[in-house]
Amino acid sequence: MNVQMTEEKKSMSWVKPVRYVICIFLCILSIFPFYVLLINATLDSNTIVKGIHLIPGGSIINNYKNLMDPIKNPQNEICNMWESLLHSLIVTVPTVILQVYFASFTAYGVTVYNFKFKKLAWGFIYAIMMIPTQITIIGLLKVSNLLHMDGTYLPLIIPAIAAPTTVYFMKQYMESGFSVEIVEAARIDGAGEFKIFNIIALPLLKPAMATQAIFAFVASWNNLYTPQLVLGSAKELSTMPMYVAGLQAQDYQRDYGMIYLGLLMTVIPIMVAYFLLSKYIVAGVALGGVKE
Amino acid sequence: MNNKKKTVEYGKYGYAFIAPFFIVFLIFQFYPLLYTFYASTLVKAGRGSAVTFDLVGNYSKFIFGSDKTFWYSLGITVVLWLLNFIPQIIMSLLLASWFTDQHNKLKGQGAYKVIIYMPNIITAATIAVLFNNLFCSQGSIIVFLRDICKVKIPDGGILDHGWYSLIIIAFIQFWMWYGNTMIVLIAGIMGINPSLYEAAMVDGATANQQFFKITLPLLKPILQYTMVTSCIGGLQMFDIPSLFNKGGPDMLIGQDKVRSTRTVVMLIKDYIAGGETSSSYNVGRASAYSVCLFIVTLAVSMIFFLATSERKEHK
Numbered sequence: 001m002n003v004q005m006t007e008e009k010k011s012m013s014w015v016k017p018v019r020y021v022i023c024i025f026l027c028i029l030s031i032f033p034f035y036v037l038l039i040n041a042t043l044d045s046n047t048i049v050k051g052i053h054l055i056p057g058g059s060i061i062n063n064y065k066n067l068m069d070p071i072k073n074p075q076n077e078i079c080n081m082w083e084s085l086l087h088s089l090i091v092t093v094p095t096v097i098l099q100v101y102f103a104s105f106t107a108y109g110v111t112v113y114n115f116k117f118k119k120l121a122w123g124f125i126y127a128i129m130m131i132p133t134q135i136t137i138i139g140l141l142k143v144s145n146l147l148h149m150d151g152t153y154l155p156l157i158i159p160a161i162a163a164p165t166t167v168y169f170m171k172q173y174m175e176s177g178f179s180v181e182i183v184e185a186a187r188i189d190g191a192g193e194f195k196i197f198n199i200i201a202l203p204l205l206k207p208a209m210a211t212q213a214i215f216a217f218v219a220s221w222n223n224l225y226t227p228q229l230v231l232g233s234a235k236e237l238s239t240m241p242m243y244v245a246g247l248q249a250q251d252y253q254r255d256y257g258m259i260y261l262g263l264l265m266t267v268i269p270i271m272v273a274y275f276l277l278s279k280y281i282v283a284g285v286a287l288g289g290v291k292e
Numbered sequence: 293m294n295n296k297k298k299t300v301e302y303g304k305y306g307y308a309f310i311a312p313f314f315i316v317f318l319i320f321q322f323y324p325l326l327y328t329f330y331a332s333t334l335v336k337a338g339r340g341s342a343v344t345f346d347l348v349g350n351y352s353k354f355i356f357g358s359d360k361t362f363w364y365s366l367g368i369t370v371v372l373w374l375l376n377f378i379p380q381i382i383m384s385l386l387l388a389s390w391f392t393d394q395h396n397k398l399k400g401q402g403a404y405k406v407i408i409y410m411p412n413i414i415t416a417a418t419i420a421v422l423f424n425n426l427f428c429s430q431g432s433i434i435v436f437l438r439d440i441c442k443v444k445i446p447d448g449g450i451l452d453h454g455w456y457s458l459i460i461i462a463f464i465q466f467w468m469w470y471g472n473t474m475i476v477l478i479a480g481i482m483g484i485n486p487s488l489y490e491a492a493m494v495d496g497a498t499a500n501q502q503f504f505k506i507t508l509p510l511l512k513p514i515l516q517y518t519m520v521t522s523c524i525g526g527l528q529m530f531d532i533p534s535l536f537n538k539g540g541p542d543m544l545i546g547q548d549k550v551r552s553t554r555t556v557v558m559l560i561k562d563y564i565a566g567g568e569t570s571s572s573y574n575v576g577r578a579s580a581y582s583v584c585l586f587i588v589t590l591a592v593s594m595i596f597f598l599a600t601s602e603r604k605e606h607k
Contacts (some may be wrong), residue, residue: 016396023387023398027407029467032364034414036432037422049430051440053354102312113302121310130520131321132526134557137587138331138564139324155320162317193305220322222415224531225557229565241417245535249422259425266418274413278406285409286470286479 034267048256057207063257072255073262077237080163081265084243091153091227091239092220094209099183099216100209103166108197112183114250121201122171129164144230151234156227160220166212169287211284214277221270239279294535326587328440332579343576350580360548362581366588368458369555372533373526375462380470381518388477389503394489405478409471415466422536423464426450451536454543454552459534461553465526473518480514481507513600520596524589529559554586 012089040048066072068080079087110122131142144155178201186196202209224241231237238246249263274281335349348571387408394581398404413421426433429449439444484507492502496535533539533553540564541555554562562577 009354016398019390019396019398023390023404026387027404030407030410030471033411033419033422033426036426040425040432050436051431051435084497095604097380102316106310106313109306113306113309115303115306118306121314125313127318128321130524131325131586132524132528132589132591133321133590134530135320135582136324137560138575138582140320141325141564142331143320145555158316160319162321164315187302193302193308197309218413222417224415224417224534225561229561231564241415241531244415244417244421248424248535250429254425254428254430256425256430259421263422263425267414271380271410271413274480275406278409280400281401281413282409282475285475287294288476 034271037260037264040256041264043260045254045258047257050258059257060126063255063261065264066255066258067262073247073258075235075238075243079238079243081243084238084240085151085266085269088221091156092217094157095220096159096213096216099160099163099166100213102161102200103163103170103207103212104209105197106167106176107170107199108201111178112172112180114199125164125167125193129168132226133159137226140226140228151231151237152229153237155230156220156223158275160216163216166216170205170208173205177208178204211280211287214281215284216274218270237253249277316505324474327584328582330577330579331575332583334576336574350576353582354577355584356367360582361550362556364545364548364550365554365556365559366585368527368553369527372458372462372465372529372553372555373523374460376465376469377519377526378473379520380522380533381515383466383470384473384477389475389507390479391474391478392481393499394585397497405471405475409475411468412472416531417535419464419468420532424451427460434472452541452560455536456538457553458542461536462538464532465529468532469522473522476514476518477511480511484510499500516596516599520593523592527589527592529555532563534558534561556581560585 020213035054036052039056041063042060043053043057043060047053047057047059068076070076073080106125109152110125111119116233118241140155140159144150149155158225182200182204183196186200222241223239224245227239228242228245231239231242244263244266332350333345333347334343335346335353337342353359377599378407389397391404393396425431427450428434429451434445434450438445446453446456449477450460488506489502492506497505529574533555541551542549543552544550560578562572562583563572563581565573
């Protein structure tokens with residue numbers, strides 16, 4: 001066996017270098033557009049239209065001035081970049097908190113308790129996981145109108161309470177890493193059911209909640225379709241992706257330096273967060289696939 | 293036994309714990325779904341006129357009638373999905389097999405994963421506008437290809453050319469998603485019992501044989517799962533085509549002029565909001581499209597569930 005393996009290694013000596021070269025090429029492919037973005041954000045428009053540049057220039061401050069200028073970038077009149085980032089935070093933070101808290105709440109309910117419709121409820125949650133929200137948008141607009149939520153962020157935030165996929169992952173986690181005995185011990189000590197959940201169960205679910213919070217954050221932060229339709233004409237409430245869409249809207253005489261800087265400003269926060277949390281994110285992605 | 297009795301007593305709390313989920317689901321997802329069905333029966337007679345109830349009016353006119361817009365959009369959406377999914381699954385499988393290859397262990401796998409996955413986490417809107425600016429007629433990449441590499445670029449640039457736009461959008465989707473699929477497949481391969489490979493090696497199986505006879509069959513459930521989630525996601529494709537070239541130029545299919553990169557969800561949005569690509573508001577029409585997209589999505593997941601349950605029965 002040993003002989004066979006060394007033989008195989010000899011004949012395959014080219015395999016590893018080839019794979020390294022391809023992997024490095026793919027990494028460059030992943031980074032390259034962002035590198036061009038970074039460089040172009042520091043150049044003036046006249047330089048950018050001459051091709052690809054690899055060395056930064058000195059126009060970043062000028063680009064920033066244009067980006068914030070109400071004439072060069074007309075959407076500033078309604079909502080500028082910083083405001084759009086703030087709006088995205090105002091939507092995303094409560095969304096993440098509600099989504100992760102209530103997903104844990106719901107998953108706890110179907111894991112810890114035995115009740116008549118438990119199987120049915122769980123089967124239902126599992127079945128609706130695949131329904132995409134884009135399809136029901138017309139009805140969501142109607143609900144928002146009926147509940148007088150037009151022109152507010154509520155129709156974007158409240159639906160997070162019913163996030164079937166997050167419930168699914170929380171339940172998966174509870175089944176493997178949470179013992180119902182702890183709940184029973186707490187009951188003997190006289191704690192109420194909701195208190196047991198909040199004080200005892202929640203801290204034990206922290207690792208899974210953190211992973212789910214990252215993905216909930218990314219989904220809400222990056223969402224373009226729902227805010228675009230729900231906020232509709234209330235452009236002063238624009239979120240970051242809507243602002244980005246507005247950046248591209250001026251077709252004639254584009255100021256490329258300004259656009260690239262605007263894009264860069266929206267990429268930087270998420271890039272920093274990604275490299276800080278990449279270990280957990282990659283692990284979370286892997287978890288997502290092996291659930292079947 | 294004693295255990296069970298106690299939990300039964302507390303059973304009613306179970307309802308309290310699942311109540312918020314179901315209340316919010318009913319109001320914000322179930323009612324909207326029903327309302328969308330209802331709205332699809334409201335027919336708009338003309339510009340500015342009131343709507344009338346007609347159960348099949350919108351369907352007979354906009355789905356099964358002479359207006360083939362929906363089917364073209366659905367076709368374009370499916371083409372976009374296939375153009376990105378086929379290379380994506382092949383590339384992901386290949387990379388996953390390299391990263392799990394015990395004979396040729398690659399160093400720095402963690403870093404590769406982190407970098408290749410990165411585009412997936414960046415705002416799709418930002419990526420679409422970025423690629424628009426790189427590929428428009430004055431865009432850095434186009435200028436580089438045209439002036440420095442002397443590649444022939446069609447008149448009016450790439451964005452005014454239907455097929456080129458489709459290919460670039462498919463490439464962006466591929467580029468954003470193959471890292472995700474790769475990580476999922478690596479996890480799947482790592483989950484396969486290593487003793488199977490050991491046994492195969494003792495029997496003298498080659499690396500290729502191991503891949504096709506052990507890895508692929510055992511990976512089938514995960515491949516199916518990847519395919520169905522990707523397909524459902526692909527059917528809802530919106531951000532990239534919408535911001536990359538706003539539905540693209542008209543393309544001639546037979547006698548009909550078709551927006552070359554307008555996906556179904558973009559079409560729906562155009563009739564809800566007027567949109568940048570059409571000035572007609574017709575919620576009934578948009579609802580009929582939504583219902584049809586819902587049915588297609590449902591059909592895809594049903595096929596998937598049938599395929600997986602069949603597999604379980606065989607076992």
